[in-house]
Amino acid sequence: MERHFVEFDNVCKYYQMGENRIAAADHVSFFIDKGEFCVIVGPSGAGKTTVLNMLGGMDGCDEGRIYLDGQEVSAYNQKQLTRYRRYDVGFVFQFYNLVQNLTALENVELANEISKEPLPAEQTLRQVGLEHRMDNFPAQLSGGEQQRVSIARALAKNPKILLCDEPTGALDYKTGKQVLALLQNTCRQTGRTVIVITHNSALTAMADRVIHIRNGQVAGVEVNENPTPVERIEW
Template identity: 70%
Template sequence: MGSFVQVKDVYKRYRMGEVTITASDGVSFEIEKGEFAVIVGSSGAGKTTVLNILGGMDQCDEGTILVDGCEVSRYSPKELTEYRRFDIGFVFQFYNLVQNLTAKENVELATQICREPKDAETALREVGLAERMNNFPAQLSGGEQQRVSIARALAKNPKLLLCDEPTGALDSDTGKTILKLLQDTCRRDHMTVVVITHNHAITPMADRVITLKNSKVMDVRLNDHPTPVEEIEW
């Protein structure tokens, strides 16, 4: 049995008129179940391409992607839809909440499309929003809105939680509370969490750091003793 996530020799190319852009240039890495992994690299390094392929929002041109023993890279469009729906939780930089639904209703929206959802109220309590369930997004701070989006992702009980620059729109203190929440969730639920960021300061908190540059993996490093988020400066 291999690692929980296995990405092997993945290539993704986009044609822009006469030019072909290689967004993933033979990317390979593995992530173990229950790890908090950070994929780091500057803008244009290929991070989001990897996330989109891992999350079933895009397909690779060559290579193999295995998640929990399933070969995602060979899925049909219908299978990819089910994979996104049932197996993956997404957290983005912008919260993507439905403005005219309460926090609880936003989370309930996600629970309607998955197999064994968590109760929406439980998910919101776990992210520290017990008191804010009936508030609308406009009544919440940025950090609280991001918590709702994390609760929405967790309510699906996903196999894999993918976070694309989850602190990008937040100040550093709020960003730290969000990262701590993601790390605590990873530890408590033994959930595999992947955070994509351009911010190298975050990397000491990860179990595994995958560095991308020019659409290639430059380095994979394991941290035996991840630093608590509270001790990280940026």
């Protein structure tokens, strides 16, 4: 059976809260095709991050199956999950997680050391518009520049998929737009599959595919035939 590039098949994730069992993901099913820019949107506590963590191999699922590029990620053991996180997935978080006593270039080079087929660190920093900041330390960079370094670091791994959890959450409006435009352009220019999690429904216009999550369930999926460049979106 031909699988989509990303596929969630009836996935459940439960947490025990005292006597109660809470479903953070409640029979979640969706797919994402290779090279798509996908936005997963929903209010805080809806289960978006749970979905992202399961796809990223940081959390297991209790029921259902998760596939990436024809492989069943949900069947991996711990050793396989470590390899998967290391080689196949690039992560971008709300907070930049940079090593403070390393330069921008050295932070990106960290990714090269753990990857099978990394991209040159200088190349990815140029790609995110930071060729003039390579020797700066994180404390010498603005928030937007630090987030660009973290995106360059994720891209340098040459991953199959880029997972971004509220990547503009710590940034002002203008800088946030620049970072989102960078992610959208990266998807278009490299054919890499990019997934952005957000609570901001205005961002759905920029996506090829939009997955709405509410109360741990998929509330709807939309496909945009003509995604809007992020520069033209206001919120």
